Amino acid sequence: xxxxxxxxxxxxxxxxxxxxxxxxxxxxxxxxxxxxxxxxxxxxxxxxxxxxxxxxxxxxxxxxxxxxxxxxxxxxxxxxxxxxxxxxxxxxxxxxxxxxxxxxxxxxxxxxxxxx
Amino acid sequence: xxxxxxxxxxxxxxxxxxxxxxxxxxxxxxxxxxxxxxxxxxxxxxxxxxxxxxxxxxxxxxxxxxxxxxxxxxxxxxxxxxxxxxxxxxxxxxxxxxxxxxxxxxxxxx
Numbered sequence: 001x002x003x004x005x006x007x008x009x010x011x012x013x014x015x016x017x018x019x020x021x022x023x024x025x026x027x028x029x030x031x032x033x034x035x036x037x038x039x040x041x042x043x044x045x046x047x048x049x050x051x052x053x054x055x056x057x058x059x060x061x062x063x064x065x066x067x068x069x070x071x072x073x074x075x076x077x078x079x080x081x082x083x084x085x086x087x088x089x090x091x092x093x094x095x096x097x098x099x100x101x102x103x104x105x106x107x108x109x110x111x112x113x114x115x116x
Numbered sequence: 117x118x119x120x121x122x123x124x125x126x127x128x129x130x131x132x133x134x135x136x137x138x139x140x141x142x143x144x145x146x147x148x149x150x151x152x153x154x155x156x157x158x159x160x161x162x163x164x165x166x167x168x169x170x171x172x173x174x175x176x177x178x179x180x181x182x183x184x185x186x187x188x189x190x191x192x193x194x195x196x197x198x199x200x201x202x203x204x205x206x207x208x209x210x211x212x213x214x215x216x217x218x219x220x221x222x223x224x225x226x
Contacts, residue, residue, distance in 0.1 A: 004159070031212060041201065043160070043216040056213055090159050096212055103148070103207075105214060107159035 003027050004108035006091050012114045013081055021076045021111045023091030031055075031096040032074035033105065034066060037088040046089075049074050050096050081115045088112050118143040118208045120217035128223045129194055137189040137220045139204030149187050150214065151180050152203040160203055194224045 004025045013019055025032060033056075034046040047066040048056035054066065063079045074091060091108040119142045129135055141149065148167055152160035164173040166182040173180045177198065179190040189202055201221045205214040 033212075041219050043203065043205075043214075045213050045215075048212060050212075092159075094212060103212065104150070104162050104165060105212070106162060107152075109159045110157075 004091055004093055004106055006089075006108040006111050008111060009109065010112050010114075012116065015081055015083060015115055017081050018077070018079045019081060019113075020078070021089055021091075021113075023074045023076070023108060025072055025091075025093040025106075025108075027093055027106060029093040029095050029106075030071050031094050032068065032071075033092040033094075034074065034076050035090040035092060035107075037090060037110070039087070043090070047074075047076075083115050086113055086115045118206055118215040120204055120206055120215050122202075122204050122217035122220050124220060125218065126221045126223070128225065129191075131195055131224055131226050132193045134190070134192045134194070136191070137202055137222070139187040139189070139217055140185060141187070141204070141206045141217075142185075143206045143208045143215070145209035146206060147209060148207040149182055150205045150207070151187070151189055152205065154201045154203055154219070163202075191222070194222070196224050196226050198222060199224045 007022045031050045033048045035043050037043045046060045049068045065077045068074045088110045090110045092105040094105040121140045123138045151163040154160045164180040169184045177192050181188045201219040203219045205216040
């Protein structure tokens with residue numbers, strides 16, 4: 001029973017295409033996140049959604065748009081893909097506030113995006 | 117701006133050779149320092165959260181400690197299965213955002 005799942009695991013596409021990555025969590029958390037891990041392995045926050053409201057947007061280009069149909073899902077849509085978008089994208093979830101240990105973020109397995 | 121620096125970038129140990137990983141941080145109002153383990157091709161796996169200076173947490177061969185400026189992850193008598201990248205992250209006062217360091221890649225040889 002996977003806690004945080006992502007699809008697809010691998011995504012190879014051409015520059016200029018539009019693609020989506022899906023994320024689902026079955027932990028009952030109310031906050032979900034998207035992180036980008038570049039080739040140097042740095043993890044950087046992109047978005048956070050709490051109860052379907054965007055609460056963080058770390059200067060990500062507007063080609064990236066998170067969409068949350070409900071609190072168990074947070075999808076990432078990317079328009080006009082560029083070479084520099086190649087990276088591993090991780091979804092995570094937690095409970096907002098509430099103190100430890102519920103605020104711990106749990107990560108999905110990642111989606112490896114390669115833009116050619 | 118919150119900053120996290122991990123050292124060394126890579127560490128090679130013989131099985132049984134104890135050592136420590138360092139995580140130095142700058143944050144205005146720490147609301148948690150987190151350690152994660154990441155295996156190749158997988159997502160980060162949660163290990164510990166520390167909240168205040170002097171706090172310690174242990175799990176099997178791992179022990180995490182925290183001061184006002186840094187955290188250490190001590191590995192006692194490591195085994196090859198401890199080989200992974202260890203990530204440190206801090207949470208500041210604004211929202212739930214985590215700022216990660218670059219990680220330490222640990223390789224334990226039998």
